[in-house]
């Protein structure tokens with residue numbers, strides 16, 4: 001049912017304190033409610049047991065607590081869990097829990113659909129419907145943290161913004177969500193355990209650097225040759241590699257953080273020596289790490305993972321140029337939870 005009441009979690013702690021003062025109550029009431037919302041995960045005002053019944057009814061009259069529901073959970077043979085998450089307005093996004101021996105990682109979504117149109121990505125086929133609110137991003141992390149404790153007996157250790165959507169196209173809300181995830185009143189996680197993965201929006205990368213964010217950055221590069229990158233990531237025509245590189249130079253100058261590039265090698269697209277040489281050249285300006293990601297075809301089409309010889313060529317040429325390279329195996333392929341496959345098929 002449509003409601004005109006405001007989502008109480010859109011208020012900052014200060015705004016909540018001011019609200020209570022305006023109601024003739026004490027400002028610390030705002031702190032109590034804030035803690036219920038963000039630390040104790042209350043979904044209903046009636047759960048706030050240290051708040052008087054009268055105050056809870058007053059809150060009910062003025063606000064709603066929008067929260068997500070895990071609509072469907074699928075478990076892969078390799079332990080990966082994919083959640084179809086229903087938002088308060090009925091839209092669905094997906095988030096993934098990826099367990100390894102040492103860590104459990106949440107891969108979360110930042111938009112419903114995506115603003116961009118990468119040809120190899122299932123999400124790009126969904127039009128961007130809206131940005132996620134900070135609480136909707138936060139709630140995905142909380143849900144996965146609970147699953148991590150339940151199924152793997154440990155709290156969530158890492159978060160990557162690599163689910164549906166381009167996080168830098170929803171920058172303010174992503175930042176607010178990370179603020180809640182890292183604050184002691186939220187989950188208290190270290191920002192060093194969070195990576196925002198972008199397709200490369202130069203203006204926003206510079207802004208992140210200027211904002212002195214403490215979390216990590218990964219860039220989905222996939223080609224260091226403009227013509228090829230534009231053919232697979234058409235927005236590269238608007239944000240060409242020279243602009244991306246300039247933004248990353250700014251990022252490195254400010255943060256001194258190593259830059260991670262996500263990179264898939266596709267058969268017949270970027271699997272030649274010339275492609276690797278361009279990548280090496282692109283990486284030269286700052287310490288870099290290249291994650292070669294195993295690709296999962298999203299249809300019978302155009303994009304197929306290159307053979308091992310091409311991957312080996314990448315590895316040996318990158319290593320010979322002192323660029324760290326890792327090969328990341330895909331997880332959760334059998335439930336369409338792997339990179340590039342998130343598209344609400346569940």
Ligand code: SF4
Pocket residue numbers: 114115116117118121122123124163164165166199
């Ligand atoms: S790869 Fe990322 S940025 Fe590109 S369309 Fe898919 S979700 Fe959007």
